[in-house]
Amino acid sequence: MSIALSLRGYGRTFTTPAGALRAVDGVDLDIAPGEFTALVGPSGCGKSTILRAVAGLDTRGEGEVCAGGDPITGPHASRGLVFQEHRLFPWQSVAKNIGAGLRGDRAARERRVAELLELVGLEGFADAYPGQLSGGMAQRVAIARALAPAPDVLLLDEPFGALDAFTRIRLQDALHDIWAAHHVTALLVTHDIDEAVALAQRVVVLDPRPGRVRRVHEIDLPYPRDRASARFAEHRAALLGDFALSGHSPPTDSPHTDSPHTDPSEEKHHA
Amino acid sequence: MSTGTRTAPPDTHHAETPSALEKVPARTRRRGARRPDPLPWLLPLGVLAVWQLASWNTWMDPLLLPSPGAVARVLWDSAGDGTLVTDLSASIERWASGFLIGASLGLLLGSLVGLSVLSERLLDTSVQMLRTVPVSGLSPLLIVWLGLDEAPKVVLVAVGSFFPVYINTFGGIRNVDRKLVEVGQVFQWNRPTVLRRIVLPAALPEILNGIRYALGVAWVLLVLAELLGATSGLGFMLNQGRELSRVDVVIAALLVFAVAGKAVDLLVRAAERRLLRWRDLHAGA
Ligand SMILES: Nc1ncnc2c1ncn2[C@@H]1O[C@H](COP(=O)(O)OP(=O)(O)OP(=O)(O)O)[C@@H](O)[C@H]1O
Numbered sequence: 245m246s247i248a249l250s251l252r253g254y255g256r257t258f259t260t261p262a263g264a265l266r267a268v269d270g271v272d273l274d275i276a277p278g279e280f281t282a283l284v285g286p287s288g289c290g291k292s293t294i295l296r297a298v299a300g301l302d303t304r305g306e307g308e309v310c311a312g313g314d315p316i317t318g319p320h321a322s323r324g325l326v327f328q329e330h331r332l333f334p335w336q337s338v339a340k341n342i343g344a345g346l347r348g349d350r351a352a353r354e355r356r357v358a359e360l361l362e363l364v365g366l367e368g369f370a371d372a373y374p375g376q377l378s379g380g381m382a383q384r385v386a387i388a389r390a391l392a393p394a395p396d397v398l399l400l401d402e403p404f405g406a407l408d409a410f411t412r413i414r415l416q417d418a419l420h421d422i423w424a425a426h427h428v429t430a431l432l433v434t435h436d437i438d439e440a441v442a443l444a445q446r447v448v449v450l451d452p453r454p455g456r457v458r459r460v461h462e463i464d465l466p467y468p469r470d471r472a473s474a475r476f477a478e479h480r481a482a483l484l485g486d487f488a489l490s491g492h493s494p495p496t497d498s499p500h501t502d503s504p505h506t507d508p509s510e511e512k513h514h515a
Numbered sequence: 516m517s518t519g520t521r522t523a524p525p526d527t528h529h530a531e532t533p534s535a536l537e538k539v540p541a542r543t544r545r546r547g548a549r550r551p552d553p554l555p556w557l558l559p560l561g562v563l564a565v566w567q568l569a570s571w572n573t574w575m576d577p578l579l580l581p582s583p584g585a586v587a588r589v590l591w592d593s594a595g596d597g598t599l600v601t602d603l604s605a606s607i608e609r610w611a612s613g614f615l616i617g618a619s620l621g622l623l624l625g626s627l628v629g630l631s632v633l634s635e636r637l638l639d640t641s642v643q644m645l646r647t648v649p650v651s652g653l654s655p656l657l658i659v660w661l662g663l664d665e666a667p668k669v670v671l672v673a674v675g676s677f678f679p680v681y682i683n684t685f686g687g688i689r690n691v692d693r694k695l696v697e698v699g700q701v702f703q704w705n706r707p708t709v710l711r712r713i714v715l716p717a718a719l720p721e722i723l724n725g726i727r728y729a730l731g732v733a734w735v736l737l738v739l740a741e742l743l744g745a746t747s748g749l750g751f752m753l754n755q756g757r758e759l760s761r762v763d764v765v766i767a768a769l770l771v772f773a774v775a776g777k778a779v780d781l782l783v784r785a786a787e788r789r790l791l792r793w794r795d796l797h798a799g800a
């Protein structure tokens with residue numbers, strides 16, 4: 245079996261004013277092509293750190309982080325990333341934002357953008373600006389932007405964390421459809437256990453400080469998954485149990501308020 | 516992943532799709548917001564009315580406060596004999612060339628210092644020190660060095676325009692959200708592309724603010740420079756009015772100043788509206 249993403253003994257230490265901080269330690273993980281994996285764990289356990297390493301935004305960790313067998317040395321068009329905040333360019337229209345990562349001739353780019361607008365159900369909003377969109381719409385544009393270069397791997401860092409419960413479930417369904425239709429390998433970081441159980445085939449539970457893999461749950465429920473079913477509840481309970489064991493209050497599926505650490509203070513300003 | 520299109524997702528995913536927003540295209544909404552507003556004219560017209568009343572009733576010595584009609588006559592006459600056009604264009608020329616030089620340097624140096632920590636360490640302290648020197652205080656020095664020609668006037672205007680543009684360009688670039696820059700990294704954009712597609716547009720609102728402020732400063736310094744000695748220009752017109760004790764000429768010159776200043780401001784605002792359309796929409800949304 246080929247492997248889309250693999251981490252071998254991945255670890256990351258940050259130097260902070262307060263001293264060295266071991267954020268992630270000895271993480272081993274293999275993800276098969278087309279697999280949907282969720283990464284869950286309490287705040288600060290290194291989920292974003294791992295995702296940034298896979299995205300190629302942070303290459304200073306130890307161990308091996310590979311995509312398709314090759315070590316990751318930086319970002320690549322084959323891996324799309326959706327951030328927790330939509331991070332759209334406010335000065336560009338929705339269409340321009342979606343096309344931001346596309347290269348090649350104009351007509352092809354426009355065709356691709358039109359496809360994606362349809363895919364995320366925003367056909368009428370090509371010329372709108374991000375400031376005119378609701379949070380859910382903006383996040384859909386962000387997903388479309390990440391999907392535009394047709395990546396093999398889609399990385400998502402709590403993409404729906406800031407949304408209300410109804411919008412979140414709707415976007416989760418949309419994400420599932422995209423994954424199922426395009427056979428992308430998906431790695432989703434989330435605080436939300438229900439989200440993980442609804443979408444993922446495997447859920448990786450991390451322990452905090454330093455971030456380590458506590459357990460990997462297989463979710464063998466068929467899609468589409470019925471969130472009200474007993475088996476769904478069983479998986480949810482099992483995952484919640486893991487959190488109780490790790491001595492942390494289980495995360496709820498309400499939108500959390502603590503902001504994740506996305507600012508690599510280590511790196512100098514881009515200038 | 517295939518690039519093929521897929522059938523539209525089921526309706527449940529669409530609850531937020533084309534709605535009110537789509538029915539009210541952005542253009543119409545903007546045009547609606549630009550309907551001319553009579554209110555800003557109320558105060559100037561009121562002042563004019565009081566002024567007219569004052570001169571009818573000779574509340575003040577007509578030599579100190581000439582009637583609006585007298586001022587209008589000065590404007591009419593100077594427009595007729597071409598001196599108004601000469602003076603106005605002389606002033607605008609100095610102002611524009613001084614501003615262009617100063618603002619370009621401000622943009623250049625501000626970008627340099629904003630983009631490179633090394634040049635910040637090298638330059639910023641010196642620039643900030645110079646900034647505390649009142650620019651108008653430079654004029655004696657400039658006259659000694661450069662004489663009474665065009666040069667000292669243009670330089671004074673340039674120096675005054677430099678600082679606001681420098682400071683805002685520097686600040687604008689430094690305030691660019693690192694998170695947006697990271698998006699460019701994900702797309703593997705090189706540095707010039709990141710600058711062009713992220714840093715510049717993100718810093719633009721602040722840079723334009725600096726430019727607008729600089730235009731105002733430049734205008735003020737221009738009069739000052741012309742008052743110190745000129746043979747043409749609006750400042751020269753002012754000087755003449757003072758020397759001949761012609762208050763009507765002085766007021767006429769001031770009026771031309773005000774109108775020209777306002778015209779430039781309108782121009783800049785229009786440019787701003789065009790360049791920063793996305794912000795307009797944001798605020799109006
Ligand atoms: N650039 C950095 N410099 C210093 N410390 C960092 C940096 N990035 C992350 N950390 C620290 O590493 C730890 C893991 O951070 P990370 O952002 O990966 O957590 P997370 O699991 O994504 O948390 P959350 O769920 O709140 O987003 C935290 O203690 C954080 O403070």
Ligand SMILES: [Mg+2]
Binds near residue numbers: 291292293504505
């Ligand atoms: Mg995080």
